[in-house]
Amino acid sequence: MIIKKSRQLYKKAISVIPGGVNSPVRAYKAVGGNPLFISHAKGSKIYDVDGNTYVDYVLSWGPLILGHSHPRVVKSLKMAAEKGTSYGAPTELEIKLAQMVLKAYPSMDKVRMVNSGTEATMSAIRVARGFTGRDRIIKFEGCYHGHADGLLVKAGSGATTFGVPDSPGVPRAYARNTITLPFNNLAAVKDVIEKEWKNIACVILEPVVGNIGCVLPRKRFLEGLRKLTKKYGIVLIFDEVMTGFRVSYGGAQAYYGIEPDMTCLGKVIGGGLPVGAYGGKAEIMDMVAPEGPVYQAGTLSGNPLAMTAGIETLKILSRKNTYNRLFSSAEALEEGLKDASKKAGVKTKFYRAGTMFCTYFTDKEVIDYTTARMADTEKFARFFKGMLDRGIYLAPSQFEAGFISLAHRDRDIEKTVRAAYEVMRRL
Numbered sequence: 001m002i003i004k005k006s007r008q009l010y011k012k013a014i015s016v017i018p019g020g021v022n023s024p025v026r027a028y029k030a031v032g033g034n035p036l037f038i039s040h041a042k043g044s045k046i047y048d049v050d051g052n053t054y055v056d057y058v059l060s061w062g063p064l065i066l067g068h069s070h071p072r073v074v075k076s077l078k079m080a081a082e083k084g085t086s087y088g089a090p091t092e093l094e095i096k097l098a099q100m101v102l103k104a105y106p107s108m109d110k111v112r113m114v115n116s117g118t119e120a121t122m123s124a125i126r127v128a129r130g131f132t133g134r135d136r137i138i139k140f141e142g143c144y145h146g147h148a149d150g151l152l153v154k155a156g157s158g159a160t161t162f163g164v165p166d167s168p169g170v171p172r173a174y175a176r177n178t179i180t181l182p183f184n185n186l187a188a189v190k191d192v193i194e195k196e197w198k199n200i201a202c203v204i205l206e207p208v209v210g211n212i213g214c215v216l217p218r219k220r221f222l223e224g225l226r227k228l229t230k231k232y233g234i235v236l237i238f239d240e241v242m243t244g245f246r247v248s249y250g251g252a253q254a255y256y257g258i259e260p261d262m263t264c265l266g267k268v269i270g271g272g273l274p275v276g277a278y279g280g281k282a283e284i285m286d287m288v289a290p291e292g293p294v295y296q297a298g299t300l301s302g303n304p305l306a307m308t309a310g311i312e313t314l315k316i317l318s319r320k321n322t323y324n325r326l327f328s329s330a331e332a333l334e335e336g337l338k339d340a341s342k343k344a345g346v347k348t349k350f351y352r353a354g355t356m357f358c359t360y361f362t363d364k365e366v367i368d369y370t371t372a373r374m375a376d377t378e379k380f381a382r383f384f385k386g387m388l389d390r391g392i393y394l395a396p397s398q399f400e401a402g403f404i405s406l407a408h409r410d411r412d413i414e415k416t417v418r419a420a421y422e423v424m425r426r427l
């Protein structure tokens with residue numbers, strides 16, 4: 001595979017952008033090699049600047065559930081742009097998208113649009129703190145909620161002791177308010193909440209953890225969290241930035257039948273444009289300025305282009321049979337990849353939640369961050385490269401989820417499964 005132009009562009013990019021990319025995971029650090037520079041994308045395919053074609057399972061890290069440049073989305077964006085790109089004033093489009101989101105997520109009475117998943121979770125946590133008057137938060141190891149200071153925190157020495165910064169630049173004072181616990185470990189949560197509940201504003205989690213691959217919640221874990229947080233007046237926040245409209249149209253909360261107090265969304269609801277959102281019960285959301293005292297703002301929040309792309313995307317997703325089609329493609333891919341690794345004699349564990357999935361190179365069940373990290377990342381890196389050489393574009397890290405779209409056809413899945421078998425047998 002010739003990637004001459006990508007190499008040239010990467011050299012140029014590095015001289016003007018930190019690491020040559022505008023988001024770290026794009027730099028291929030986890031798999032090595034030169035990141036591909038993309039020229040365009042259409043449907044299930046993505047095309048690099050050297051003219052190579054790939055079946056795309058990254059889909060911009062989740063948003064492009066319809067496939068790239070869907071004609072309906074592109075056409076509506078062109079028309080919207082002709083009318084102006086941003087007004088900094090309310091529009092009917094914002095009401096429309098809010099209504100569609102609230103219909104799909106009945107746990108929310110009101111929703112506020114922002115410009116990224118980071119803004120959504122950062123704001124939701126501030127509102128939960130304002131609503132409860134408490135400062136501490138509980139998050140889970142491996143769950144990524146964007147890069148706000150208080151969320152770049154790892155577990156301190158003991159469970160209830162203070163979190164410690166997970167990145168330079170995060171003040172210890174911020175980290176102290178974040179308690180980080182193992183995902184799927186209800187006993188650990190119970191122990192901390194029973195001791196600390198008076199200081200805990202919220203528990204935030206990815207109900208399916210897409211940021212360590214694809215880790216599914218144990219049956220009783222989500223139910224247990226719901227019971228504990230309700231009992232102690234703690235706000236339960238589902239970060240569905242990734243799982244929203246991916247695990248099902250109503251997200252993981254609909255799929256698992258758990259009603260959180262607040263939900264964060266992003267990715268799919270922007271149809272590929274920058275959007276995040278957070279919402280919840282009216283009594284909580286009425287805390288948000290200008291209705292209430294908790295301040296949060298954004299110049300481009302709810303801008304007409306992003307709203308248009310989101311509305312068109314959800315219109316198509318809400319059509320009958322859409323999810324049957326999405327899920328049957330995802331099931332075919334799952335069966336094929338499991339079969340390929342078995343035939344190739346390579347030990348893998350495959351997990352899927354709706355249209356998001358991950359193949360771990362391990363023979364141990366993956367239930368949390370610790371077990372995920374036991375996967376063979378070196379073998380994954382070789383798998384990633386082999387698949388790229390065969391025209392299959394996977395996330396460049398063992399600890400990222402893969403995604404499928406409405407545009408993925410049987411021939412895409414067959415090509416992917418064939419490539420996986422060829423690569424795995426050579427690992």
Ligand code: KE4
Nearest residue numbers: 023061116117118144145146206239241242
């Ligand atoms: P953004 O600020 O990147 O829009 O969203 C942050 C975020 C919040 N919550 C969840 C569950 C997320 O998955 C994300 C972002 N996801 C990553 C993928 N692992 C985005 C890719 C990237 O960082 O470039």
